[in-house]
Amino acid sequence: MAFGALVFGYFSTAHSLANVIAKVDPATAYAIAPGNGVIAAKYAQEAFTIAPTMEANSKPADLARRALLADPTAVEALTVLGFQAQLRGEVARADRIFSYSTALSRRELRPRIWAIEKAVDRGDVADALRNYDIALRTSNSAAGDLYPTLAAALSEPRIRADLLTILAKDPVWGDGFLAYAATSGVEPEGAVALFREGRKVGLEVGEDLGSALVNVLVSQNKFENAWAYYKSFHPRAQRNRSRDPGFAMQANDRAAFDWRVGHDARLGAAILRDGKGGLLDFSVPPSTGGQLVSQTQLLPAGKYRLVGRSRGLDQPRTSRPYWVLTCSDGREMGRFSMPNSDERGGRFAGQFTVAQDCDAQTLSLVARASDDIMGVTGQILQAQLLPVQLPEGSQP
Numbered sequence: 001m002a003f004g005a006l007v008f009g010y011f012s013t014a015h016s017l018a019n020v021i022a023k024v025d026p027a028t029a030y031a032i033a034p035g036n037g038v039i040a041a042k043y044a045q046e047a048f049t050i051a052p053t054m055e056a057n058s059k060p061a062d063l064a065r066r067a068l069l070a071d072p073t074a075v076e077a078l079t080v081l082g083f084q085a086q087l088r089g090e091v092a093r094a095d096r097i098f099s100y101s102t103a104l105s106r107r108e109l110r111p112r113i114w115a116i117e118k119a120v121d122r123g124d125v126a127d128a129l130r131n132y133d134i135a136l137r138t139s140n141s142a143a144g145d146l147y148p149t150l151a152a153a154l155s156e157p158r159i160r161a162d163l164l165t166i167l168a169k170d171p172v173w174g175d176g177f178l179a180y181a182a183t184s185g186v187e188p189e190g191a192v193a194l195f196r197e198g199r200k201v202g203l204e205v206g207e208d209l210g211s212a213l214v215n216v217l218v219s220q221n222k223f224e225n226a227w228a229y230y231k232s233f234h235p236r237a238q239r240n241r242s243r244d245p246g247f248a249m250q251a252n253d254r255a256a257f258d259w260r261v262g263h264d265a266r267l268g269a270a271i272l273r274d275g276k277g278g279l280l281d282f283s284v285p286p287s288t289g290g291q292l293v294s295q296t297q298l299l300p301a302g303k304y305r306l307v308g309r310s311r312g313l314d315q316p317r318t319s320r321p322y323w324v325l326t327c328s329d330g331r332e333m334g335r336f337s338m339p340n341s342d343e344r345g346g347r348f349a350g351q352f353t354v355a356q357d358c359d360a361q362t363l364s365l366v367a368r369a370s371d372d373i374m375g376v377t378g379q380i381l382q383a384q385l386l387p388v389q390l391p392e393g394s395q396p
Contacts, residue, residue: 027046030063036071038071038074038076045079047063048084052083052087053084054087055084056088063080075108079110079111082110082111082114109139109145112131112139112142115127115131116128116132116135119131125159126162129159132146137172137173143173143176143177147180150163151186151190152186152190153187153190154193155189155190156190157193160194163194164194164201167198168201168202168203178205179209179212181213182205182209182210182212185216188213188216188220188222189222189225191213192213192229195210195229196229196232207233207253210229210255211251211254211258212253215255218360223328226256227298237257239297239299239300240299240300240387241299241386242295242297242383242384242386243257243295244258244259245308245383245384246277247259247278247280247381247382248276248277249278250271250273250278256295256296257297258295259280259294259295261280261293262292264290266284267282267283267292268283268285279311279381280292280365280379280380281379282367283377284370284376284377286371288375289368289369290366290367291366291367293380294363294364295362295363296361296362297360297362297385299385299387300354301358303352303353303388304352304353304354304387304388305351305352305387306323306325306336306351306352306363306383306384306385307349307382307383307386308347308380308381308384309345309346309347309348309382310338310339310341310346310348310379310381311346311378312378313341313346313378313379314341314342315340315370315376316370319369319371319372320338321338321368321376321378322337322365322366323364323366324363324364325352325361325362325363326362327358328359328360329358331355331358333355333361334352334353336351346381351388363385365380
C-alpha cells in the first residue's frame with residue numbers, strides 16, 4: 001500500500017509539474033507526461049510554429065495524432081493538422097478539421113479565424129462578425145490580429161450596421177475597438193461613419209475619442225472631413241475665426257481645432273481655470289524656446305486680425321514670445337511679437353494674410369530663448385483671430 005501510494009504520488013506530482021511547465025516549455029512537459037493529450041497538443045503546435053511543414057509523417061503531425069488519441073478534444077492538435085491540410089491543398093479536409101475544432105472550443109483563435117474567413121468567402125457578414133465577437137471575447141491575443149481587419153472594413157455600410165448591433169450589447173471588447181478605430185488611422189472615414197450612425201442608436205462615444213479621430217484626419221491632411229466631424233460635436237464652431245478666445249475649455253483630450261499646448265514639457269505651458277473662464281500660463285526656462293500653444297485653422301483666403309490680452313509678460317524686445325500663422329505646407333502667413341503686459345493694458349494685436357492656395361493653417365504662440373535668469377513667464381488671458389471687415393466691393 002505504501003509503495004502504491006508512493007507511485008501514485010509520483011505520477012500525480014509529475015502530471016501537475018508538466019501542466020505548469022507546458023506553458024513555457026512544452027517539449028520538457030511532454031517528456032515528463034507523454035500520455036497527456038493537452039500537453040502533446042501544445043508540443044505539436046510549438047513544433048509546427050518553429051518549422052511549419054505539410055508532411056503527414058512529420059514530427060508535428062505525429063505529436064498531434066498522439067495528442068488526439070489521448071484526448072480527442074485537444075483542439076491545438078486539430079489546428080496543426082488543419083493547417084497542414086491547407087498547406088497540402090486539401091481544402092475539404094482542412095474545412096472538416098477546423099469545423100470540428102470550432103465546435104469543440106470557442107477559445108482556440110486560429111480555427112476561429114478560419115471560420116471568419118469562410119464566412120467572408122460566403123459573403124455572410126453576420127456570421128463573420130459573430131465569429132469576430134466570439135474570438136474577441138475568448139482570446140486575449142485576438143485584438144492584435146482582428147482589430148486592424150475589422151477597422152479596415154468600416155467603410156462598408158452593411159458591416160457597420162451589423163457591427164453596431166453587436167456593440168449595442170456592450171461586449172467586453174467594445175470600448176477597446178472603438179478606441180482603436182478612433183486612433184489607429186486605419187480607416188478614419190469609416191470610423192466617423194460608425195460613430196455618427198452609432199449616435200443615432202444610442203452608442204455613446206466619448207469626446208476624447210471624437211477629438212482623437214479629428215486629429216487623425218488632420219494628420220492625414222483630410223481637413224474637410226476633420227472639420228465636418230468636429231462640427232458634429234461643436235456645432236457653433238466657425239471656420240473663419242479661431243475658437244475658444246478665453247481659454248475656457250477644460251479638457252485633457254483636445255482636437256487640433258482647439259487650443260493645444262506644445263509637447264515640450266520644459267516650456268511649462270498649461271491652460272488653467274480662471275474664474276468662469278481660463279488662461280494660458282507659461283514659464284519658460286532661460287535659453288529655451290519653442291511652441292507654447294497652437295490651434296489648427298481652415299481660414300478662407302483674406303486678411304485676419306489677432307487680438308488679445310496678456311498679463312505678467314516683461315521681457316526685452318528680442319526675447320518676447322511671438323504669434324505666427326503657418327500654412328500646412330510650411331509657408332508663413334505672418335508673425336508679430338507680443339508687447340510687454342505693461343503696455344496698452346496688456347492688449348496686443350497683429351495682422352495676417354491668408355493666400356488663396358493655403359487651405360489649412362496653424363496659429364501658434366512661440367517662445368524665444370531668453371538670457372534672463374528667471375526665463376520668460378506670463379499669461380495669455382484672451383486671444384482670438386478674426387476676419388478683417390473690408391469696405392463693400394473691396395478685395396482681400
